[in-house]
Amino acid sequence: xxxxxxxxxxxxxxxxxxxxxxxxxxxxxxxxxxxxxxxxxxxxxxxxxxxxxxxxxxxxxxxxxxxxxxxxxxxxxxxxxxxxxxxxxxxxxxxxxxxxxxxxxxxxxxxxxxxxxxxxxxxxxxxxxxxxxxxxxxxxxxxxxxxxxxxxxxxxxxxxxxxxxxxxxxxxxxxxxxxxxxxxxxxxxxxxxxxxxxxxxxxxxxxxxxxxxxxxxxxxxxxxxxxxxxxxxxxxxxxxxxxxxxxxxxxxxxxxxxxxxxxxxxxxxxxxxxxxxxxxxxxxxxxxxxxxxxxxxxxxxxxxxxxxxxxxxxxxxxxxxxxxxxxxxxxxxxxxxxxxxxxxxxxxxxxxxxxxxxxxxxxxxxxxxxxxxxxxxxxxxxxxxxxxxxxxxxxxxxxxxxxxxxxxxxxxxxxxxxxxxxxxxxxxxxxxxxxxxxxxxxxxxxxxxxxxxxxxxxxxxxxxxxxxxxxxxxxxxxxxxxxxxxxxxxxxxxxxxxxxxxxxxxxxxxxxxxxxxxxxxxxxxxxxxxxxxxxxxxxxxxxxxxxxxxxxxxxxxxxxxxxxxxxxxxxxxxxxxxxxxxxxxxxxxxxxxxxxxxxxxxxxxxxxxxxxxxxxxxxxxxxxxxxxxxxxxxxxxxxxxxxxxxxxxxxxxxxxxxxxxxxxxxxxxxxxxxxxxxxxxxxxxxxxxxxxxxxxxxxxxxxxxxx
Ligand SMILES: Nc1nc2c(c(=O)[nH]1)N[C@H]1C(S)=C(S)[C@@H](COP(=O)(O)OP(=O)(O)OC[C@H]3O[C@@H](n4cnc5c(=O)[nH]c(N)nc54)[C@H](O)[C@@H]3O)O[C@H]1N2
Ligand SMILES: Nc1nc2c(c(=O)[nH]1)N[C@H]1C(S)=C(S)[C@@H](COP(=O)(O)OP(=O)(O)OC[C@H]3O[C@@H](n4cnc5c(=O)[nH]c(N)nc54)[C@H](O)[C@@H]3O)O[C@H]1N2
Ligand code: SF4
Ligand SMILES: [Mo]
Numbered sequence: 057x058x059x060x061x062x063x064x065x066x067x068x069x070x071x072x073x074x075x076x077x078x079x080x081x082x083x084x085x086x087x088x089x090x091x092x093x094x095x096x097x098x099x100x101x102x103x104x105x106x107x108x109x110x111x112x113x114x115x116x117x118x119x120x121x122x123x124x125x126x127x128x129x130x131x132x133x134x135x136x137x138x139x140x141x142x143x144x145x146x147x148x149x150x151x152x153x154x155x156x157x158x159x160x161x162x163x164x165x166x167x168x169x170x171x172x173x174x175x176x177x178x179x180x181x182x183x184x185x186x187x188x189x190x191x192x193x194x195x196x197x198x199x200x201x202x203x204x205x206x207x208x209x210x211x212x213x214x215x216x217x218x219x220x221x222x223x224x225x226x227x228x229x230x231x232x233x234x235x236x237x238x239x240x241x242x243x244x245x246x247x248x249x250x251x252x253x254x255x256x257x258x259x260x261x262x263x264x265x266x267x268x269x270x271x272x273x274x275x276x277x278x279x280x281x282x283x284x285x286x287x288x289x290x291x292x293x294x295x296x297x298x299x300x301x302x303x304x305x306x307x308x309x310x311x312x313x314x315x316x317x318x319x320x321x322x323x324x325x326x327x328x329x330x331x332x333x334x335x336x337x338x339x340x341x342x343x344x345x346x347x348x349x350x351x352x353x354x355x356x357x358x359x360x361x362x363x364x365x366x367x368x369x370x371x372x373x374x375x376x377x378x379x380x381x382x383x384x385x386x387x388x389x390x391x392x393x394x395x396x397x398x399x400x401x402x403x404x405x406x407x408x409x410x411x412x413x414x415x416x417x418x419x420x421x422x423x424x425x426x427x428x429x430x431x432x433x434x435x436x437x438x439x440x441x442x443x444x445x446x447x448x449x450x451x452x453x454x455x456x457x458x459x460x461x462x463x464x465x466x467x468x469x470x471x472x473x474x475x476x477x478x479x480x481x482x483x484x485x486x487x488x489x490x491x492x493x494x495x496x497x498x499x500x501x502x503x504x505x506x507x508x509x510x511x512x513x514x515x516x517x518x519x520x521x522x523x524x525x526x527x528x529x530x531x532x533x534x535x536x537x538x539x540x541x542x543x544x545x546x547x548x549x550x551x552x553x554x555x556x557x558x559x560x561x562x563x564x565x566x567x568x569x570x571x572x573x574x575x576x577x578x579x580x581x582x583x584x585x586x587x588x589x590x591x592x593x594x595x596x597x598x599x600x601x602x603x604x605x606x607x608x609x610x611x612x613x614x615x616x617x618x619x620x621x622x623x624x625x626x627x628x629x630x631x632x633x634x635x636x637x638x639x640x641x642x643x644x645x646x647x648x649x650x651x652x653x654x655x656x657x658x659x660x661x662x663x664x665x666x667x668x669x670x671x672x673x674x675x676x677x678x679x680x681x682x683x684x685x686x687x688x689x690x691x692x693x694x695x696x697x698x699x700x701x702x703x704x705x706x707x708x709x710x711x712x713x714x715x716x717x718x719x720x721x722x723x724x725x726x727x728x729x730x731x732x733x734x735x736x737x738x739x740x741x742x743x744x745x746x747x748x749x750x751x752x753x754x755x756x757x758x759x760x761x762x763x
Contacts, residue, residue, distance in 0.1 A: 061100045063513045063521035064114045065170060065506035066651055068391035069243045070515020072103025072585060073114055075507070075526045095121075095527055104585060105220060105515055111241040112649060112663065117507070119660040124489045125530045126502035135478060135496055144534075147499060148546045154455060154481060155547060160189035164444050164453045164480075167194045167404060168460030169393030172511025172523065174561040175536040176395070176404045178553070179459060182540050185428045186549050190415055190438030191453070194404050195461040197441050200396050201405070201740040202359040203389035206368030210376070210610055212603030213412065214400060215573050217593045218351070218386030219517040224250045226385065228347035230340070231259040232282065232371065233357015237266035238648040240355075240390050243516075244270075256343065260285065261357060262643055263673070263714050264707035273339060276709050278331040278631050279643045280747045283363055283616045286370035288326030289340045290318040293377055298345035303379030307600045310611035314373050317613035328630050329616075331709060344378045350385035355392065356645070360745040363617040364737040370614040377611075381600065382592045390516055394506075397514035401574045402565065407437035410568035427568055428552065440741040441467065442734040448476035457483040459536055460503075462653040464492040465720055468732035468743045471697060485536050488655045492721050502533045505656075509535040510558055512581060520576065522584040537561060573603065619735055620749040632711050635749070637681055640674070642692060642748040644717040644728055652718045669758070670724040672701035672715040675708050687758040692731065692750050699726035702758050713752060717745065 061074040076096045095118040099110035129147045130139035142150075155163065165183050167176055176194070183192040207214040223246055236244040247257070248270065259271040262279045277285060293299055294315055304311050323334040330336075344350060352375070358367040368389070374380070375387045391397055403409040410427075413420035421433045439447055441463075447453040449472065456477070467473045477496035484493055485503040494500060506513075508529035514520050534542075537558060544553040555561050562581055570577040574588050594602050594609075601607045616623065621641075625634050631641070649663040657663045672692065679685065688703045692713065701715055708714055717728040731750060736743050 060524045061103070062507040062523040062526060063394060063515070065117070065394050066113045067240055068393055068396055068516040069105055069240050070394060070513065070519060070521060071106035071110060071114055071242050072100035072521055073097050073110065073117070074100045103521070104519060104587075105517070106242045107246075109242045109245055113651060113657060116657070116660040116662055119662065120656040121505070121508065121527060123659040125533070126486060126489050126500060127530050127532045128502060130497075130500040132498055135498065139500070144542070147501065148543050151483065151499060151543065152546050158454055160187045161191060162452070162454045163187065163189065163191060164439075164448075164456050165192040166441055166444075166456060166458050166461060166463060167192065169194060169196050169199065169391075169396035169399050171395060171460045171536055172506070172509070172513060173395060173398040173402060173565060174511045174558050175459070176399055176402045177410065177561055177565045178537045178540045178555075180402055180404045180408070180410070181428065181552065182544050182549070184409065184415070184433055185424070185430050186544060186547075186552055188432055188434055190406050190434050190436065191444065192404060192438060193406050193441040193444065194399055195466065196393070196396050196399050196405060197741065198360065198466065198743060198745060199356070199392045200359065200389070200400075201742040202361070202364030202368055202737055204400065205365045205740040206372060207389070209365070209612055210369060210372045211594060212605070213573050215412070215589055215593045216389060216516070216518065217381060218388050219587060219591050220246075221591050222349070222351055222386055222388070223247055226349040226351045227252070227255055228343045228350040229255070229257045230343070230350065230352035231257070231267050231271070232352060232354050233260065233359070233367070234353050234355040234390055235261065235265040235267045235645060236353060236355070236390065237270055239392070239646050243390070258340070258343065262709040262712050263645070266648065275332055275336045275340075278329070278709060279641050279712060280361065280363065280618045281330040281616070282358055282367045283370045283614050284321050284326045284329045285332070285337065285340075286367070286374060287318040287614060287616070288321040288323055288337045289344065290315065290370070290373055290377055291321060292323060292337060292341040293344060293374070294318075296341065296345070298341065299377050300379035304377060307602075308376045308609045308611055309606060311377070313613045314611035317615060325627070329627055331631060344374050344380065347385065349383065350380050351388055352385070353388050353390050355390045357746060359742055361747065362619050362735055362737055362744045364742050365739045366614040366617065369612045373611050373614065376609055382595060394515070395513035397516065397518060398512065401514060401569065406440055409433070410565060411572040412574050413572070424568065430552065440736070442736060442741070442743055445469070445473055445476045445734070448480050451479070453480060455481045455483070458493055459485040462491050462493050462655065464496060465653045465718065465727050466729065467734075468729050468745060469734040470727060470730045472734065485539055487533070490720075490722060491655045492653060495721070501539050502530070503539070504529040504533045504535045511535075512562055512584065517587065518574070518589050519585050519587040520579065522581050619733070619744060619747065635711050638751045638753060640678070640711055640713040640750055640752055642713050642715070642731060642750045643746045644715060644732070645746075646718070647716050650716070650718060653720045654718060654723065655720070658720070668704075669702045670700070670716070670719050671704050672713050673704050673706045673708050674713045674752070675710050676705040678710055679703065679705050682752065682754070684754055689755040689758050691753050691755050694731050694748060694750050697730045699728060699730055700724070700755065713750070
């Protein structure tokens with residue numbers, strides 16, 4: 057890659073970007089001319105993730121860096137008072153007092169897949185190695201947790217088995233629960249560009265998304281029924297004699313049990329539950345059996361569900377049953393955030409330790425204790441974030457430190473979340489003054505964002521990219537790793553946190569990966585981008601060896617579960633005959649030009665130009681039945697809480713309603729996650745952020761004439 061570039065701080069595609077500086081005439085300056093900003097961002101032609109491609113979010117990064125930035129440390133004892141400016145020194149001192157008055161289990165850290173590897177390594181070490189609490193979780197809990205658990209169950213490790221090198225020679229692409237054209241646009245473009253006449257793209261989604269519009273086939277499924285569909289495909293593969301028995305016998309175990317569960321869903325049964333045609337199921341079975349190389353991509357439509365791990369495993373089962381690994385295909389989980397993969401390497405969830413290790417594994421603990429020179433890492437995983445919210449409400453967690461995430465909008469059951477945030481002493485490292493969580497904060501540290509700070513991030517396909525600083529950060533701001541290092545030193549942690557610069561942290565982190573699956577110990581940060589694990593993980597000679605005890609990959613039975621609706625009635629009658637006229641299934645997702653809670657993308661005029669007022673989408677026939685039309689303001693309610701949206705009519709599954717989850721409080725008083733429940737998948741503890749039974753009613757016509 058061109059030296060001096062950086063990784064895009066948005067999605068997990070992990071595009072390499074470079075900046076050009078333009079002078080007042082809009083021209084690139086001559087070498088010796090000193091021109092500060094404005095900065096212009098371009099794609100890096102040599103980066104393996106994007107090879108010269110970029111999307112609009114990447115291009116507009118410079119517009120997001122200089123508006124409404126926090127440049128002061130702010131403090132207030134209670135959130136009724138207004139903030140006053142204090143010095144870093146004063147802040148560290150008063151926070152040190154707070155920490156000294158609390159037990160380790162009374163503090164909690166909630167961090168982010170948008171931090172650099174160095175940031176999250178230091179914070180994780182501070183919690184697990186210094187304070188000795190595992191009360192640390194990340195927004196990845198809402199995002200990748202189900203995929204992590206499923207990969208581990210199937211392959212013995214959560215290293216994705218494939219890479220971007222698998223894109224160009226595949227002939228079948230399945231997108232299931234992924235709107236990649238919007239959420240991973242450069243990856244989607246790469247696939248579109250490499251299309252050959254016989255390439256087939258199939259998308260499974262309740263909504264007719266941008267991805268659907270560019271697909272060859274659309275399976276318009278009822279939300280929450282993916283395991284039923286995928287089980288049915290497995291059943292059909294077996295019935296048709298399309299199982300790859302050599303692969304199944306040599307490299308897997310557990311096929312019979314998985315098949316037994318799958319056989320509960322013959323196509324006519326599955327079609328009714330999923331609200332699709334039997335030939336949709338036949339199509340998928342045919343493609344799994346006959347493709348040259350089949351790559352399936354998934355993201356939040358599978359992960360964010362009470363049935364999330366099973367949804368993932370049901371898909372992986374199909375790959376195992378047809379031997380679709382390596383040169384014949386792969387199950388490819390698309391990571392959402394730019395450094396969610398780095399978070400996995402660092403082990404920043406409640407149970408992780410650096411180098412793909414686990415706190416509950418004695419050997420893993422000993423190894424990290426030796427490397428860190430500490431004793432007594434807690435073997436019990438900490439509370440996951442949704443449980444931690446309950447603990448805050450009970451007064452058992454008293455201090456919450458939020459870094460690089462905006463839970464006041466993006467966690468489910470916002471009514472509870474807001475009460476919990478009010479109750480604790482809330483510390484927030486944040487870059488923008490209008491981030492919603494600050495409304496509840498007691499202490500605010502002004503943070504730097506990429507590309508004002510250096511560091512390393514890892515993309516969806518295990519490629520590490522170095523972030524070279526592109527612009528001067530705003531005055532009086534600090535990178536997150538430095539805030540934690542200085543604070544740890546204040547608490548007497550000089551020995552554990554001796555870092556004078558970021559590079560020392562990366563060197564230390566590298567050592568924790570030695571001889572581990574994600575071994576980057578020999579990487580030189582000046583040689584990045586570089587991928588660990590090679591093109592295909594688990595390959596051994598001509599065969600396969602997985603990280604499970606037996607070395608074989610595992611099938612798992614994948615029972616269908618769903619919340620809010622009676623499964624037996626659903627199976628009997630079909631979803632549409634079970635909901636009353638004003639009842640709908642609410643599902644949620646992303647907008648092309650906005651990043652989550654819009655703290656960055658909301659600053660770009662270009663990106664905001666096309667945004668509509670907060671809206672929801674429903675099928676024209678459902679709207680007609682309720683006497684609703686476009687631009688009506690509607691109330692969506694679960695009986696206890698409600699949100700207001702402007703109605704648009706599009707092709708979406710009947711009896712479903714879709715809205716964006718990221719609208720911040722400056723955009724609407726009623727953010728979407730007021731309605732989403734905090735129930736979780738039992739294994740991954742990932743919340744179900746895509747399924748809620750709601751009622752819809754007319755409120756008023758949208759006031760068009762005004763303004
Ligand atoms: N523009 C943009 N890009 C982003 C982000 C962003 O905020 N904005 N965020 C990044 C992050 S962190 C993430 S995690 C990824 C997420 O990337 P995606 O998962 O692709 O995005 P979503 O829109 O949340 O969900 C994908 C699709 O799942 C569908 N869906 C809902 N319920 C179900 C279901 O039960 N089954 C199936 N099969 N589909 C269902 C939705 O209709 C939606 O079209 O995007 C990343 N990229
Ligand atoms: N209903 C529903 N809810 C969802 C989802 C869904 O699909 N549906 N998706 C879930 C998913 S997958 C995700 S990933 C989450 C995302 O949810 P969040 O992570 O809460 O959303 P962001 O807006 O990205 O918040 C990041 C915050 O960190 C700040 N920030 C950015 N960079 C830095 C940095 O380097 N340092 C510091 N200190 N701050 C920084 C930003 O200004 C912003 O305020 O939402 C989840 N919630
Ligand atoms: S595709 Fe993702 S990583 Fe690439 S430029 Fe767009 S937002 Fe950034
Ligand atoms: Mo995410």
